[in-house]
Amino acid sequence: MHSDAFDRYHHGHSLIHDLDPRVKVVVTVGFILSNALLPDGAWTAFALAWLFVLTASFFSGLGLGFTFRRSFIALPFALAAITVLFSIPGKPVTSFQFLMWNFTITDAGLLRFVSIVIRSWLSVQMAILLVAVTEFPKIVHALRHLRVPAVLTVIISFLYRYLFVLADEVLRLLRAREARSAQMAGRGAGGSVLWRARVTGNMAGQLFLRSYERSDRVYNAMLSRGYKGELMTIHPHQVHAGDWLIVLLSFVCLAIMQVVGRAL
Amino acid sequence: MHYSPVALHIPDGFLSFIVSLICWAIAAVVLAMAVSRTNKSLGEKQVPLMGIMAAFIFAAQMLNFPVAGGTSGHLLGGALAAIVLGPWAGMLVMTAVIAVQALLFQDGGLIVMGANILNMGLITSAIGYGLYRGVSNASRSTKLAVAGVAAWLSVMAGALATALQLWLSGTSDLQTVTLAMLGVHALIGIGEALITVAALTFIMQTRPDLLDESSASAQGGRGWALPGIALSLAVVLLSPLASAFPDGLERVAENMGFLHHGQSAPYQIIPDYTVPFLGETALSTIVAGIIGALVVLGLSILTGRSLQKKSQVSK
Numbered sequence: 049m050h051s052d053a054f055d056r057y058h059h060g061h062s063l064i065h066d067l068d069p070r071v072k073v074v075v076t077v078g079f080i081l082s083n084a085l086l087p088d089g090a091w092t093a094f095a096l097a098w099l100f101v102l103t104a105s106f107f108s109g110l111g112l113g114f115t116f117r118r119s120f121i122a123l124p125f126a127l128a129a130i131t132v133l134f135s136i137p138g139k140p141v142t143s144f145q146f147l148m149w150n151f152t153i154t155d156a157g158l159l160r161f162v163s164i165v166i167r168s169w170l171s172v173q174m175a176i177l178l179v180a181v182t183e184f185p186k187i188v189h190a191l192r193h194l195r196v197p198a199v200l201t202v203i204i205s206f207l208y209r210y211l212f213v214l215a216d217e218v219l220r221l222l223r224a225r226e227a228r229s230a231q232m233a234g235r236g237a238g239g240s241v242l243w244r245a246r247v248t249g250n251m252a253g254q255l256f257l258r259s260y261e262r263s264d265r266v267y268n269a270m271l272s273r274g275y276k277g278e279l280m281t282i283h284p285h286q287v288h289a290g291d292w293l294i295v296l297l298s299f300v301c302l303a304i305m306q307v308v309g310r311a312l
Numbered sequence: 313m314h315y316s317p318v319a320l321h322i323p324d325g326f327l328s329f330i331v332s333l334i335c336w337a338i339a340a341v342v343l344a345m346a347v348s349r350t351n352k353s354l355g356e357k358q359v360p361l362m363g364i365m366a367a368f369i370f371a372a373q374m375l376n377f378p379v380a381g382g383t384s385g386h387l388l389g390g391a392l393a394a395i396v397l398g399p400w401a402g403m404l405v406m407t408a409v410i411a412v413q414a415l416l417f418q419d420g421g422l423i424v425m426g427a428n429i430l431n432m433g434l435i436t437s438a439i440g441y442g443l444y445r446g447v448s449n450a451s452r453s454t455k456l457a458v459a460g461v462a463a464w465l466s467v468m469a470g471a472l473a474t475a476l477q478l479w480l481s482g483t484s485d486l487q488t489v490t491l492a493m494l495g496v497h498a499l500i501g502i503g504e505a506l507i508t509v510a511a512l513t514f515i516m517q518t519r520p521d522l523l524d525e526s527s528a529s530a531q532g533g534r535g536w537a538l539p540g541i542a543l544s545l546a547v548v549l550l551s552p553l554a555s556a557f558p559d560g561l562e563r564v565a566e567n568m569g570f571l572h573h574g575q576s577a578p579y580q581i582i583p584d585y586t587v588p589f590l591g592e593t594a595l596s597t598i599v600a601g602i603i604g605a606l607v608v609l610g611l612s613i614l615t616g617r618s619l620q621k622k623s624q625v626s627k
Contacts, residue, residue: 056416080423084329121418122323128478128492129326131485164483168325168421175324175418187415197347199359203408206363207370211412214364214371221375241379245503248377249510252387255375256396256511257519259368263361270360 056118056176057183064108065181069190071291075298076178080171082302086309088163093309094170100301101173108181115173115180122172129164133157184208186285193285210262217258221251320388320432320470320497321413324421328481335477336426342434343407346400353400362401366408369393373409375507385503390436390470391444391463392508396515396522399441399536406433431473435543436466442540445533452516456509462540463508467501468494469547475554486562490554 064072079100086093105112138156178187185205192201225247267275327335350358369389376386389409394402407429414420420428443462447454475493478484516523 077422080324080421081329083325084327084332084423118418122325122421125321125323125326128489129483131488132483135485135488160482164325166325168323171324171421171423172418175414175422179416179418184416197343199347199350199362199404200343200408200411202359203363203366203404204411206360207366207408207412208416210364210367211370214367215374218371218374241377241385242506244377244379245385245506246510248375248385249507250514251375252372252392252507252511253514253518255372256368256515259364259371260361260519260522263364266364267357267360275356 056179058110058180060109060181062107062109062181064104064177067294068285068287068291069182069186070193070285070287071295072178072182073187073190073194075295076174078299078302079174082305083167083171085306086167089159090163090309093305094163094166096301096305096308097170100298100305101170101177104174104177108177110177110180115176118176119169119173122168123165125168126161126165129161132160132164136160189285210259210266213262214255214259217255221255225251320428320474321410321420322424322428322431322474322477323418324423326421326481326483327424327427327477328483329423331477331481332423332427335424335430339407339426339429339434342403343429346403349400350404358401362397362405363408365393365397365401366405366412369405369409370412377503377507379503385500385506387507388432388436388467388470388500388504390432391440391459391466391504392511394437394441395444395459395462395508395512399437402437402441403434406437409433427474427477431470431477435469435473438536438539439466439469439543439547440540442536442538443544444540446537446540448534456512459512460505460509462544464501464505465544465547467497467504468551469543471497472547472551472554476550479554486554486558487556490551490558494551494555 079097083097086097101115102112105115108114133153134151134157136154136157138154140152141155141158143150143152182190185208188201188204188208191204192198350362369392372387372389372392374386376384379385390402390406393405396402397405410420410425410428410433414422414425414428440459440462443465444455444459447458450458471493472490475484475486475490478489479486483489512523
């Protein structure tokens with residue numbers, strides 16, 4: 049499997065692509081943090097935040113609709129928030145009959161629900177943009193510079209490196225199961241659910257052993273290439289004056305959103 | 313090829329700032345302990361091992377088996393990772409998996425990643441390893457049975473923790489979200505338990521050396537039984553409390569002043585959300601919970617069906 053199937057990084061050069069990865073990570077986290085801090089119903093601030101996302105998308109050269117198209121990934125989770133529509137006391141907006149029960153949507157509930165969904169939607173867009181303009185290994189490298197423990201970043205690097213290899217392994221296991229599961233038309237194939245679960249469990253065990261033994265070989269290969277317990281890189285990151293300027297600008301924008309969100 | 317997200321990945325925006333912060337703090341403390349313990353006890357050889365094991369968990373989450381009605385059972389892997397790798401390594405591995413899911417797939421948010429790590433990585437590992445370790449001298453079948461129960465409980469614990477965080481953030485109504493989360497994950501947990509037990513059986517038969525007393529996973533020590541059992545008890549006691557008698561839990565949270573702070577904004581637009589729901593509203597809440605659970609179930613069946621169709625078409 050090619051990494052493109054998973055990785056959403058888009059090659060290119062733009063103002064945003066060429067920023068230091070640390071800057072991109074910090075600004076993204078700052079933006080999401082700022083969203084979390086905005087009060088419910090701060091519509092002007094939400095609009096400004098969206099403008100912020102659009103500006104960043106524009107300068108990334110990916111097009112204004114890019115983040116929007118992918119932003120619905122978090123939407124199913126909105127189900128979890130649906131109950132606030134009915135459970136927060138407030139002025140009734142509308143009520144409807146479902147089977148034999150009455151549901152009343154209150155204005156306060158509606159306000160909260162819409163605010164939660166908007167916050168999430170804005171945050172997801174920014175995260176999508178981050179991944180689209182930063183190669184994943186660079187994000188991990190940035191995390192290391194931002195004082196995330198080395199053990200974790202090294203595990204994440206390995207995870208990313210072998211994800212596609214092991215995904216292929218899973219696809220082979222699934223194909224093998226498919227190949228030996230002949231099915232007659234109109235009749236279910238395979239045994240009971242328990243039996244199917246056991247087959248899948250065996251596949252997981254098989255995958256575990258293959259991964260385990262692969263890690264042995266990987267380790268030996270690394271040793272022979274001079275591995276001393278730490279990963280090295282030949283791309284040292286440097287923060288330029290321009291990077292600082294972007295950080296400063298972004299945080300001024302975030303501060304303005306917070307002020308607007310509270311004042312209006 | 314599809315990668316099936318699990319309903320436990322909370323996206324950004326659904327937890328309040330304070331709740332996210334507290335979860336990050338707890339996760340950071342536990343992870344710091346895990347990092348220092350693994351740095352001390354593991355040699356350089358374990359680093360590529362853990363990295364590839366993280367990729368293994370990630371890939372193993374793609375394995376599934378058909379259950380009735382187009383739904384499928386699959387693996388979260390927290391309990392399995394902790395049992396085969398040891399609790400600390402299991403936690404680090406799960407954290408890496410969750411971090412990559414959030415960073416690469418936007419499956420789960422960044423500010424709420426602390427909560428996701430806590431729910432799906434730390435609690436599941438502690439329960440999975442703790443219970444399994446508690447019976448390490450027992451016969452093979454007892455061990456496997458306990459591993460199955462631990463895997464099921466770990467999923468339920470993750471679901472309960474998620475529900476409580478959503479409630480404390482003022483995103484969901486306590487009773488509804490607990491009922492829906494626990495209801496759905498009681499089923500998901502069964503798939504988790506079956507796969508975990510079968511995978512362990514397979515490993516015991518083919519490479520028993522990886523699971524015996526001298527292996528890395530045994531380095532966690534017997535002391536783990538205690539937090540494992542304590543967390544399991546908390547799940548068993550809190551679940552019925554939160555789903556059947558939510559008022560008690562809300563009163564406690566209110567007395568601690570937590571619920572009020574937990575509500576997202578410093579400016580309260582909703583004046584008194586903490587009033588215990590009484591009378592007719594309580595009934596409507598329960599009903600809403602059941603409907604919510606049914607909607608979630610229906611949606612997952614529909615998605616499962618459409619995914620199945622898609623994969624059949626692509627073949």
